[in-house]
Amino acid sequence: MDITTETIRSLKEKYAAEDISPAEVLDALEARIKSTEPTVQGYLRRDLGKARRKALDADTSLPLGGIPIAIKDNINEDGEYCTCASKYLENYLSPYNATVIDRLHAAGAFTYGRTNMDEFAMGSSTEYSAFQTTRNPWDQTRIPGGSSGGSAAVVGARSAIAALGSDTGGSIRQPAALCGCVGMKPSYGMVSRFGLVAFASSLDQIGSFTRTVEDNAMVLQAIAGYDPMDNTSNRRDVPDLCADIGKDIKGLRIGVPKEYFGKGIDPAVAAKVKSAIDWYQNEGAEVVDISLPHTEHAIAVYYIIATAEASSNLARFDGVRYGYRSSEAKDAMSTYFLSREEGFGAEVKRRIILGTYVLSSGYYDAYYNRAQKVRALMKQDFDRAFEQCDLVVTPTSPTVAFKSGEKLDDPLQMYLADVFTIAANAAGICGISLPCGFNSEDLPVGLQLMGPAYGEATMYQAAHAYEQAHDWWKTVPSIS
């Protein structure tokens, strides 16, 4: 068995045929991790010992039976550290399981490792982790994207079969594109946020990184569904997400928004995505020109709403009940001020302060309220677009992975890396990124498909069709 080329589907078939055991998969995975991690550094912690004990009596007939899955370090897992890559939560031990962890375990999956991220999921390069620098598996001098850069890097490096991440403005799809794997943000409310450390609650969704589109549908099927512990959880029934995988895409209407192919996009990225669009047309899909006129406002809307919600959500980190407390704290005020000053990194402070500013007296209407209204306009753009087409196709990121350190001193430039992914969060719709080729420097390019809320099955159908007609997903990075 070559663990770098296996998928959840192929492992399930081998388990069913008794060709291989979960323990052997864990051995192979550990060997791969040992060879790649000194370079990639995508895991913050891992313990395959616990998974090995579970592997002894694993029920491989379950949907994810015997499948090891890595977890982003902002999802609570009982008894495990959950640091959010922040000094503030460096010693925080989860006292309970997030709903997605319970569901993965119920589906037979093993959780064994925690992946690096931008602190509190704020960032697009994973360089804002307080603990370590994760490198892009295709080029060590480049970033893996973010904020779920650890999850993307280990799946891209083939040192994980699959991983969970969270996506607030593109934090699954953008790093998936940059690391050459599949990453998907489900429709808002489809996956419970209970146990996900909150960043921006109206935008956050948990989703997965996988090697293939079908694997992604299998993981989402396991974690999706109504949860009374999340008051924004949607009560709609989750459809069979694999039902349309393998079906003909003839007649599918693919919308191409002109606003996503304008200035700022790397010509090599645009060329790869246009080739993918041509492929869909050649396969009998109908390509429709559409317009999403408020796209230009996406980043402004996002950085008002997300920071406003973050300033509120992160108020819970007060130095009192859990996490970091400054040793200089002498009274209530110094406990708050110093613990937050010493425990948070620069980007987290910057966003809390921006969020506090846009919510402060005199500015609420000018910024927050206006941003909410423009968000409603963005949602209307998609409602109109989905009257003309079944899916929207765009680049995932305007560029390939950029160099480490390149955007660290200019937060606005860093924010612009999310320009194509934010709209799906603002509108609450689903989006997936999958590999669609490499540029001249052998860096992966991501193709994004977006579908209406609860349109995941059609999105997976179209993504799978493209993926299986190409070999991009089979290419394994050589990591030295």
Added chain:
Amino acid sequence: MSVEKIDVHYVAKLARIELTEDETEAFGKQLHDIVAYVQQLDTADISLIPESHLDDHTSGNHLRADIACPGLPCEKVLQNAPAAVDGEIVMPKIVE
């Protein structure tokens, strides 16, 4: 529209974050750039969006029945407290 100078020190105080002088200066410039950027929203026509609009991509808030349930075990909560004695979280003295 020009961006008025942001009083970073005041906003940080509202956010309960102590900042060094260097941070105050750096954030001042960066926040100015970001706020100047987001002012592009002034060009969007929001006149048809009602004041009372909701985030209609969510399915609304769903509340559980108001039934008391067991909370987290005390020892699991206290293991994360910066300081704890006899089952209680310890804070610096807050009254003068």
